[in-house]
Amino acid sequence: MIKALIFFAILLGIAFGGAWLADRPGQIIVEWPWLDTEIGVSLLTGFLMLVALVIVAIIVWMVFIGMIRIPQSISGFFTGRRRDKGYKALSTGMVAVGVGDLALARKQALKARKLIGSDPMTLMLEAQTAQLAGDATKARQSFEAMLEQDETRPLGRRGLYIEAQRRGDAEEAFTMAKAATGDGKKTPGWAGTALFDIQTAAADWKGALLTLSQNQANKHVTKEQFRRRRAVILTAQAMELEEQPNSADAMRGLLLEACKLAPGLVPAAAKAAGVLNELKDYRKASKVIETAWRVEPHPDLAEAYATIKTGDTALERLKRVRSLYALMPDHTESKIAMARACINAREWAEARSLLAPLVDSHLTPRLCMMMAELEEGDKNDFGLLRQWLARAVGAHPDPVWTADGQVSDRWQPTSPVTGKLDAFEWKVPVNELADMNRPVLESADLASQEGPNEDDLVLIPNSEDTSKDLETPAEAAVEAPVADAKEEADIPVAEPVEDDVPVAEPVDDDAAATAIDVDSEVDTGEEVADAAKAETPSEEGVAASKPKDVEFPMKQAPDDPGPKFDPTSQRPDDPGPKPGAKPGERKKRFRLF
Secondary structure: OHHHHHHHHHHHHHHHHHHHHHHOOOEEEEOOOOOOOOEEEEHHHHHHHHHHHHHHHHHHHHHHHHHHOHHHHHHHHHHHHHHHHHHHHHHHHHHHHHHOOHHHHHHHHHHHHHHHOOOHHHHHHHHHHHHHHOOHHHHHHHHHHHOOOOOOHHHHHHHHHHHHHHHOOHHHHHHHHHHHHOOOOOOOHHHHHHHHHHHHHOOOHHHHHHHHHHHHHOOOOOHHHHHHHHHHHHHHHHHHHHOOOOOHHHHHHHHHHHHHHOOOOHHHHHHHHHHHHHOOOHHHHHHHHHHHHHHOOOHHHHHHHHOOOOOOOHHHHHHHHHHHHHHOOOOHHHHHHHHHHHHHOOOHHHHHHHHHHHHHHOOOHHHHHHHHHHHHHHOOOHHHHHHHHHHHHHOOOOOEEEEOOEEEOOOOOEOOOOOOEOOOEEEOOHHHHHHOOOOOOOHHHHHHOOOOOHHHOOOOOOOOOOOOHHHOOOOOOOOOOOOOOOOOOOOOOOOOOOOOOOOOOOOOHHHHHHOOEEEOOOOOHHHHHHHHHHOOOOHHHHHHOOOOOOOOOOOOOOOOOOOOOOOOOOOOOOOOOOOOOOOOOOOOEEEOO
């Protein structure tokens, strides 16, 4: 637009000048000694002749300069062509590095070096080609060559930092990052981030705070990131002071600032409440927990809130937790915290009403343990207690503090794997997410797994008591008659086994009171012989028969003593004492477990 206005202004000036000369007639007289007569022309004609003379002079000058510059132009043509080929080789080499074609990348790097020499991009292509080939020495040499030129020095520092990271050389990585941030120019984003990560991994909290402030000034981090990271660093400093004596006052300032910067930082709020509780500032401690609870309800906050005042009774803690529950009544952690306080205060009905919907919606081991504690305290029902403990094994996992696949029982400021700041999250571990959709064991499933009656148990006789019986030719299983109260029933009895098969050992009276007892009558050698005569197996059947393992279905769990056994009573399927047995002689018993 401006150029157009200037052009029209020039045209307008020429037009006005021509009109002015036309309105004022006059002559220009030229006299030369070698002319016999005077030459006179009009003023307008003389002006036009002057303009034409200037134009001709300019054209002649341009032709003269062009003839002088012909050799230089020819040289520039070939130089430009060579440069164009070099940059084309650079472009092709960069693409080859990107696709992983090492042979083509090397070829184009050599071609670019030959055509355009030590161009910054040539050094970059050589360094990347060396990295692709795994030649760390060549890559390092290329990056060091970049440090000699001002325009490539930042790129060289970046490359040397990456190489140091690959080698695990933290000292050189720190040196390159520090040099990139302290060269007097604007700090590049990678340098500020790298320096901050190195300092936090080394627990250099003071240096990390300074670097974080510089990153914020250079707008490398957002305002929210700055507040969160500063809060985590302040919490880490307070944790270091925690081990020192008389550090409550110093920790108080650090933790309160951390809570102000990041109200949802659970560890800062929980530790701040503990320090304020130690300093007997109960009101401030409650306020800190309540503020954090509105942002991020957490079990650690609930525990810290319930124990603000040491020495309170369970009912007083329940009253305090009710106020915390009122802040977020629909949150799961609020209901769990309230249920825990009710259980501690022996308010069984209220605790059950709070836990029931949670158990139905998403069962976790923590809920199962609370229900087991509830059943034991409320009804003293050890059967339901064992059911809840069994369901806890197959329940969905509870969230824990986890970072980079590592699980910790407490929060830490940095990851134990990578050293990254604020890496711990309260969530279900990654390796447990695959099991989130698995079916949960219900009470009905536990009931359906109960074994048959005790009458269906299969016994293995003691090898010592039946050593004589096993000498008989009978090798197959023998059915023994069993007397029943109303009718006779055939039940399976023990198969003869070899000596190396593990069998149940007889136990004394005290052990029989705690084990699952089953009365058994050991057949005598005569009874086995009579049975063998009645039904003698063939030789092929005897040879084919082998001892088999016997499974024992049980009605009660192994740790359940069951109903108290009266040794004087007689079971319905007990044939009674043996003929010829001595008075007061006890029958052989067998312990299954």
